[in-house]
Amino acid sequence: MTDLPDGRYVDDAPYDPQASIQQLERRDLDAPNWVLVWRKFKTHKLGLVSGLFLLVCYLMLPFAGFIAPYGPNERNGDHLYAPPQAVHWFHEGEFIGPFVYPTVAEADLETFQWKFVADESDPRPLEFFCEGTTYKLAGLIESDTHLFCPPDGATLFLWGSDRLGRDVFSRILYGAQLSLTVGLIGISVSFFLGILLGSMAGYFGGRIDWVINRVIEILRSLPELPLWLALSAAVPSNWSPVAVFFIISVILGILDWPGLARAVRAKFLSLREEEYVRAAEMMGAPSGRVIRKHLLPNFMSHLIASATLSIPAMILGETALSFLGLGLRAPAVSWGVMLNDAQNLASIEIYPWTAIPMLPIVVVVLAFNFLGDGLRDSLDPYQQ
Amino acid sequence: MTPLLSVRDLSIGFGGGDPVVRDVNFDVAHGQTLALVGESGSGKTITCRAVLRILPRAAQVRSGEITLNGPGGSLALSSLSERQMRDVRGDRISMIFQEPMRSLSPLHRIGNQVSEVLWLHRGASEKEAREQVLATFARVGFPDPERAYRSYPFELSGGMRQRAMIAMAMVAKPELLIADEPTTALDVTTQAQVLGLIKELQRETGMALILVTHDLGVVANMAEHVVVMHKGRVMEAGPAAPVLGAPAHPYTKQLFNAAPSIPAEVAPEPPLPEEDLILELNGVSKTYTMRAKSAWKPDLLIHACRGVDLKLPRGKTLAIVGESGSGKTTAARIALGAEPPDPGGEVLFRPRPGAEPMQVHKMTRAERTAFQREAQMVFQDPYSSLSPRMRVQDAMTEPLEIHGIGTRAEQRARAEEMLRRVGLNPDMLKRYPHAFSGGQRQRLSIARAMMLDPSLIVCDEPTSALDVSVQEQILTLLEEIRDSMNLSYLFISHDLAVVARIADEVAVMRQGLVVEQAPPNTLFHNPQHPYTRALIAAQPVPDIDRPIDLGLVAQGAGSPETWGEPFRFGDSVIPSLVELEPGHKVRCHV
């Protein structure tokens, strides 16, 4: 370091004109695209945990029957509206592994509630890998082995039982099979259509925009109610509830796209004026490419958020429609069906456990939300 | 006397990497100008942003202290609370960002965005603010401040946006102005005017100035102190006179040697041959409509180009210089078919010598694809022309992908190669555009345009953000390629020195019209038009003893009505372009 007499400062480190500053750059950037995204995603702890959680949920779906101690429609006539039962480990200070106390129900004609009295002197250990109702693994392989079952002469209602004495816990597990799958089909349909048509309208503008917009307007100005009514009369009676539900979710999806399409269109109308879109076009990029590579990524956040938000709506769509006889119905089990049964005051005030299915919905949706958030963040160039 | 701002041992890094700014020290005193010059990507912008604490999210200040001394005592900016910092920003220190195009909100009118500073810090009413802002607009050289006030950023030319940015920073009369390449997008006359304004303001209010620039001429004209940076470090710092006059550090020396200049002694040149034109603009005009204030008033018409005729022979460079907002970019965009001209104008492109000319605006899909392979553009605003969510690698290989050239590996290799040629490290391929310095982005843009080996490139101010040494490198590259591949350039620039170096013919534009056109040497030797003369006079020279002659500049840059009789034009009477001598056309009444 030198300070010259005229007040100048001159750096005296060796100077190499050829050296380029870029050698200071971080090398770790040199990896395929998805690795970079994944690397960034990993730093989003909540997103990671949520993703893992959802993965586990989906992996569990085929094995719902194995994990659930009871069948989805297995009734226990003597334990109606049984409250959640605790699994104990210590009996009179002594460790004897997981066990439950057998309970007996008494009708209380004062309050008109069932009173459950546990026999605390008679611990009954849970059974593991035991035989119970038959179910189909992944819908194919018949089996009757359960991870754990209620001991003989006792019940195991981890999350209580409902009006017909069905185990809420088991039903939630079975319900997941439908709630986590079929509803998503509707979302996919609506997203596919919404993005496709919305981006076409927004990007091309002009006549295409006009036509798509009129279709959207017309579709939206006709309420769905008449359609549902017509459908509820027209769906053949011998269709299985799941088939009906499937069709309904597809139709829901088909009807649902205009909202998204308009959002996409609006955004694209302004994005298409951006210079980089111009640049891509001037390089000769075909429209599809411009939409996919330049426009959509800039709307990704909105799309991810919208997708996450549609999930609860789709899971619950059936509750609204069951009002018209179009929803999913027994013997099929889904979270919506369970909540539908819980729509009365008594379920809130006296048997709150019948409303437990709300929890998995919230948890799953939150997980999707955080996953989407993590994804969003790792795709966001400004967050490094 | 305590300096207004002192920066001590400032180090800044990104993520976990080595610092990109290391141990930077400097002081700025009241009323003084400090010029920050250096290599592109050397950390000038980052340093300035650190003062205002608006670094990118990924950046951290590793060490250092920044102190602002004022009448009320000294403030350690680095440890101020966010709330206190808010009072400093915009009020005591304001900043002109390097890329004015992106730094303005696209959805708000310019006037609104500029006045906001006054509302915030001066408690001005809407009307007071408006008056002040309009006055400032006029001073930074907006020909029609009212129109600018109501415009949206996308309706303005690059230079106009930059002037808006300058106005925004100055309108509140801060104690310290940080100007990050404030005049890159301005033609030299406007630049002279703006610099004059800044100086005036400094005299009036004692404002201090940190001027980041690559233009050594500007440094010479403005600065009392100079700090030279390279690779994040200060190479040399000190008073302007000795640093400019007798650079001590090898890097400084190298830098000054690289500075181009308008050749002093020139002889007229023969005109360009007229055969084998690759690009021809015939009578191209462009009129924009600007939404009127209310739905009932008729829309405002803006004539961006008026009857522009240009001919570009194959393998040559046609440069367009001219006032900011005179329609240069518009003409270039029309030339490449990005925008249609008004009816009557046509653009012809000949892919091969002797081939049938194609009408750029009436092409079939196949022709268009072929044309787009041959003709590329380097955008004036490199930031906006790169998709913010696309890694540089993808942006670079995109043209190849579109035209289906090469395998992925080949495409990547070519991208790396091109990056290296423009002086960037291939490592940077994985970054997003926002993680580059202004000059780096500009080079990316150039590299991308060359990916396809086109035969025509329209360069809209390709080197405005580059320091002279890198600029030198890029110009050499352009020339090399031109000569080896017989490439043609339509080259838009403000820097007459650059034009002098690279162009085979120069067209000078003013208010949508070409006012003079000639080969560069002819033009510099015998400039006819008052505006051309003003341009030449306004070109700053890196020598403190040769300040710009503002009088001459003002005369030529004034409104066309003030010009000498032969050149005068108004809205209705426009003299035609007359060929005074072979290859030298001037718009005048003869």
Added chain:
Amino acid sequence: KDLPALQEGSFWKTEVEAGDLPPIAERIPSDPVVVDLEAKGREFGREGGTLRTMVTRSKDIRQMVVYGYARLVGYDQDYNLVPDLLADFENEANRKFTLRLREGHKWSDGAPFTSADFAYWWNDVANNELLSPAGPPDFLLVDGEAPQVSFPDETTVIFEWSKPNANFVQTLAQARPPFIYRPAHFLKQFHVAFADEPALKAAVDDARVKSWAALHNKLDNMYKFDNPDLPTLQPWMNATAGKKIRHDFVRNPYFHRIDARGVQLPYIDTIEMEIVAPGLVAAKANAGETDLQGRGLDFRDVSILKKGEAAGNYKTYLWETGVASQIAIYPNLNYEDDAWRELLRDVRVRRALSLAVDRNTINQALYFKLAKPGSMAVLPASEFYNEENTAAWADYDIEQANALLDAAGLDQRDKNGIRLLPDGRPMELIVETAGERQEVENALQIVTDNWRDVGVKLVMRPLDRDILRNRVFAGTTMAAVWFGWDNGIPQVYTSPAYLAPTDQVFFAWPKWGQFHQTAGDAGEAPDLPAAQRLMTLAHDWEIAETDEARAAAWREMLAIHADQVYGIGILSGAPQPIVVSNRLRNVPEKGLWAWDPGAHFGVHRMDEFFFAE
């Protein structure tokens, strides 16, 4: 006759004192109904108070006509017919009915209620082409023959037929009675034969209707109870015009009943009837926002109602419902699919299905074992109650059910154990429901399990009530769920027509019912012997001269139903929660909650309920 000393109540006191209203002695008939509350085991009450209650649809304000239950002839608590508005009536072999009105009886606006009101109705309404294009109501026609109606004096009306009309008086006592009288003095202003032309025309224009007939029809609907200007004989009169959220009904100053202490009934001054969403009735009741509520409450609400008793200051009684079956499954004998129809017409199949229902479990799960499992049969309160009918095919007997189904030719099963129809289709019995009652769905859930044990797959399909009805009427429903017969407590004078295929709303034979109702225009003639026999018996009852003959017809018809299992009843006598304010007195703790006969609170005489201090 000695009347107790009459007391002027406080409600109308100001009007009486101002001379706007005559004193009580002039308001009530000279021979009012004097209610001896003590004899009925009730308390004497005091006048005053406002009773809040809720209904779920705005057209249900007509419930006040039902609850008020002032009929020409009405049932008392023991379901005996007694004259009410009438002072008296005579029945001569069901052919000639002489109705005697009370002397001095007045409409709620003070105009006398006389035989002229009957005459107006008969001559100018029922037999007016425009007002009643189809002529007098069906119940007055015996084999198409209209009665001879005469009005010998102010208080006498005589209906006379050549053949017996056994149902005449009972019909007058229905929850929804035919009003064979109208306030002539009021309606004449809107009748073209009496009104003054320009005034009528103005009124027609005012009401924005097309003709005077439309206006007349609109104004004189005594059952809808939606015209506050229309004089009434009910205990409370409508005091709120238009479609409102809450309707007020105030005491009728001319009401014809008094208590033995000379206090004019009703005791309660005002009834506030609020229209509330069906799902919120329980919540509002729980919050103590009602004083008397049965409608809109379900057994499943009992626990929550009990819980709110203390805070809400009310009690929850459990009454019995009066329908023959709380839940009944009707296999459609007129189903459009031939194979299925044949099957459902096979009595063995129906019996098997009934046998395979585990009624006790349903009772436990849904009704706390408080209902009575059994087939669709009359309730013990009826004189025709027969234990055997109730028990017929109602045991839970899988073995017998299987045997019956096998015998019916359904002995093939698929790999899931579902029986196969003769044409090879699996036996998937689709049961459609109105989707309004959760208990139905829950019960069917259990039935599904039960039936699976006998190789029948039940597919439940909830629909909207209207859609269900239309589907059933069209024959596109295989089986439907509804209540059992509305009237579960028939008496000998109750017409048994509803046991025979005379009405399409009995979901087992919609087409046969249509055939009868349209006199052969639509539907199909009953072609099963048992059904034909039911028709004969219903006719027998009508022409029967003696109670014995009628009772015999009744018994045989009930036996046929028990044997043929047209509707698979699951249980009856389900408890109906009744919420009663702690301040409200004279509400029976045990009662029958029945529409007809019963009119819900009607037979329990709501006008005798009162608020304690």
Added chain:
Amino acid sequence: MALLRYSIYRFGTMILTLLVVSVLVFVIINLPPGDYLSNQIAELQASGQSAGVEKAEFLRREYALDRPLWQQYLIWMGFIPGPQGFSGLIQGDLGWSFEFDRPVAEIVGDTLWLTVVVNLAAVVFVYIVALPLGVLAAARSRTWVDYTSAFIGYLGLATPNFLLALILYYYGRQYLNIPIGGLMDPIYEGQPLTWEKLKSVGIHLIVPTIVIGTAGASAMMQRLRANMLDELGKPYVETAVAKGMSPSRMLTKYPLRVAFNPFVADIGNLLPSMVSGSVLVSVVMGLQTIGPTLLTALKTQDLFLSGFVLMFVALLTLIGTMISDILLVLLDPRIRYEGRET
């Protein structure tokens, strides 16, 4: 001027679309086999009450239901005069409701404004809740503010509307003395608007507003948050910061304005989706809005009533879409609707 021209043009298209929609509506309401009157006649005949049959026949003739379908349409719309001076929709004659036996105008009169009030309250609720929370969640992303608002939002979304209503009513009544059901205390019904009445309506609106609004609010909040996060990295935000703006002012003025674009696009959807979306809520909560009326009308094939309600909803949608298109242009000066030359 351009804007004016565009608005006029847009209005023209709206009218055109409305015509198309009217045809569709007409087809839809006539789609189920039979019509109200035929059904009614059949039913009346079946139950032996020929009394009503005559009247039904009369109405049939009166409303031209015996004519070919296309004529019925033209008459309904009022393009050709109907019998007995029935003048049709465009002249303000909404027809007759068979089910309620009253003119349609009389039936929908009250419900229309209540619908508007309820939905307006919900919309206002959505904006009041979602805007600040969405912005806050973005500005403070990955903090407890963000997580809590997401959790509550999703909880609201995951609760079926009716259950939510019950819960709110039940506990609201217990702890806050919020009335159950209805839209105002019955005593204020038909009364002139007073402060007291307004208060009563306000209190009654709390639960319906929350129930109808939560889904919309949490959806808007989350989407807004995502869009805001995108904008927050943009350079113009830095410029604003460099001006020394306070975060709240800066956020609402700049990034919010840009992020708002998709929501403006959705304005058209707001009212109609709430009308049809709130049908079920209104039915279960006993709100006298147009939804339940529509449901009954559709179920009973009450032609004129359902036709009018459907047209009304369609009109609202179309107006909404038109407004949103015009607002989009106003909001984002870059937007042009011209086509792209390919």
